[in-house]
Amino acid sequence: MSDNKYVLIVDDDPDMVETVGMMLKNKGYEVGAAYDGIEGEEAIRQRRPDLVVLDVMMPRKDGYALCAQLKKDASTRDIPVILLTAVGEAVPTTTYSHADGMAMEADDYIPKPVDTQTLVTAMERLIS
Amino acid sequence: MASTRIRLGGIKILEGRSHLTSLCKGGEAALADICSRLAADRINLSLLTYISDAVDGSGASALSTDRADGFSAYFHLRAAQGCGSAVKLHPGVTVLSIFPHGQKACVIGEILGMLTNNGIQPYGIASSTSALSVLISSGDTPNGIDGLFGPFEFPTYRSPYDWHAAYREQEHVLKEIICSYEEQVIKVYNIVKDCGLDLWRLRLPRRSLGGLGAAFLAMDRNGIRLPFLVAQLDEEESTLFAACLPSEHRQKIRHTLAFQLPGIEPIHLDEVAMLSLHGPHFGDRYGIARALVSAMQSHEVAPLAISCTIASISAVVRADDVEKATAALGTSFQIPA
Numbered sequence: 001m002s003d004n005k006y007v008l009i010v011d012d013d014p015d016m017v018e019t020v021g022m023m024l025k026n027k028g029y030e031v032g033a034a035y036d037g038i039e040g041e042e043a044i045r046q047r048r049p050d051l052v053v054l055d056v057m058m059p060r061k062d063g064y065a066l067c068a069q070l071k072k073d074a075s076t077r078d079i080p081v082i083l084l085t086a087v088g089e090a091v092p093t094t095t096y097s098h099a100d101g102m103a104m105e106a107d108d109y110i111p112k113p114v115d116t117q118t119l120v121t122a123m124e125r126l127i128s
Numbered sequence: 129m130a131s132t133r134i135r136l137g138g139i140k141i142l143e144g145r146s147h148l149t150s151l152c153k154g155g156e157a158a159l160a161d162i163c164s165r166l167a168a169d170r171i172n173l174s175l176l177t178y179i180s181d182a183v184d185g186s187g188a189s190a191l192s193t194d195r196a197d198g199f200s201a202y203f204h205l206r207a208a209q210g211c212g213s214a215v216k217l218h219p220g221v222t223v224l225s226i227f228p229h230g231q232k233a234c235v236i237g238e239i240l241g242m243l244t245n246n247g248i249q250p251y252g253i254a255s256s257t258s259a260l261s262v263l264i265s266s267g268d269t270p271n272g273i274d275g276l277f278g279p280f281e282f283p284t285y286r287s288p289y290d291w292h293a294a295y296r297e298q299e300h301v302l303k304e305i306i307c308s309y310e311e312q313v314i315k316v317y318n319i320v321k322d323c324g325l326d327l328w329r330l331r332l333p334r335r336s337l338g339g340l341g342a343a344f345l346a347m348d349r350n351g352i353r354l355p356f357l358v359a360q361l362d363e364e365e366s367t368l369f370a371a372c373l374p375s376e377h378r379q380k381i382r383h384t385l386a387f388q389l390p391g392i393e394p395i396h397l398d399e400v401a402m403l404s405l406h407g408p409h410f411g412d413r414y415g416i417a418r419a420l421v422s423a424m425q426s427h428e429v430a431p432l433a434i435s436c437t438i439a440s441i442s443a444v445v446r447a448d449d450v451e452k453a454t455a456a457l458g459t460s461f462q463i464p465a
Contacts, residue, residue, distance in 0.1 A: 014438060015257050015410075033137055
């Protein structure tokens with residue numbers, strides 16, 4: 001189904017990367033991992049992914065900054081980005097919001113806790 | 129130092145922790161009481177380990193909290209049933225986590241070698257689905273971080289100096305990422321079952337930690353994976369280890385341990401399974417351990433060992449109890465179909 005599409009997961013929660021990565025590998029995707037925004041940026045430079053799953057709240061460079069950077073650069077603008085984070089109603093202590101995510105021109109936005117089927121459906125829609 | 133460094137993804141450091149150990153005659157009932165008291169007081173555990181003694185029914189628990197919660201946690205443990213005076217508080221502890229371990233035994237093998245070479249005595253060790261966490265004293269933290277860059281390499285940090293420069297600047301950002309989930313039923317991303325395992329328990333004097341590290345390196349060379357490991361100090365300052373290793377390699381593991389750790393008698397339990405739960409910001413929230421331990425207790429499943437760190441909680445149960453344990457977890461956690 002995936003034709004070995006390469007998906008990069010960028011999240012500072014290593015258990016999340018492991019869980020989502022395992023699920024995507026089982027569905028035939030090739031999976032790369034990065035654990036903060038700067039590492040994600042470096043990983044994208046080294047190998048262009050077919051899609052990026054991007055957490056928002058991360059150290060060093062957050063997901064919004066990386067997403068904005070990707071969408072501003074003509075060479076990476078067309079890489080689909082799914083923002084994935086615990087914001088809004090689920091986490092009242094954060095200032096991050098759904099509206100902020102949409103303003104970054106992400107291709108989709110999935111709030112945590114992630115429904116894995118929702119994530120896969122969104123991915124398949126974006127990279128088909 | 130290894131001739132070829134192992135490439136890992138990253139490091140997480142939690143400084144300013146209090147670490148508590150307790151040896152409770154009450155076993156899992158005492159553990160349930162401890163977890164319940166801490167959750168009621170909204171004390172978040174950055175790390176929890178539990179090792180049951182299948183012979184006498186007692187259990188050794190160890191947990192880490194923010195330093196500010198250390199004394200409250202201490203009194204909760206003292207008041208828990210069957211614990212009493214067998215509680216020790218170690219203020220000023222650091223949780224040093226590296227990931228992903230990929231179930232490679234060489235990762236902990238190299239860590240134990242590094243700690244031994246640097247004269248660092250770990251207070252405890254815990255594992256999650258992706259990470260290995262080691263507790264060391266605040267005083268040992270700089271050497272511990274530097275030491276990691278001997279056997280391991282990290283993609284964006286070429287040296288400890290790079291890590292310090294990048295990480296220290298961002299500490300305030302990390303502290304702001306505080307979550308406050310209040311679900312009726314705790315949501316998890318997934319439950320992972322790992323069957324066909326044996327549980328090995330060892331009590332090691334400090335001088336033998338390097339030998340265990342060498343044993344894990346030898347196991348790795350033989351293709352033996354390590355999905356679960358916890359360790360904690362006991363009353364006599366020895367270290368109690370519990371590790372899950374594949375049953376199919378039982379004889380090879382026995383020989384390796386006997387060769388690397390002469391005079392140490394491991395206790396071995398056949399046919400166990402590991403259940404791991406991972407949920408959003410589990411590491412930042414109180415009550416996760418209570419939910420797991422209470423659910424198991426109410427369904428009469430006795431955990432043989434527990435590890436809680438990063439954003440996962442894992443329990444080792446007898447293979448015969450897997451279905452019962454899964455049903456139990458379904459009552460306290462919302463698990464995807």
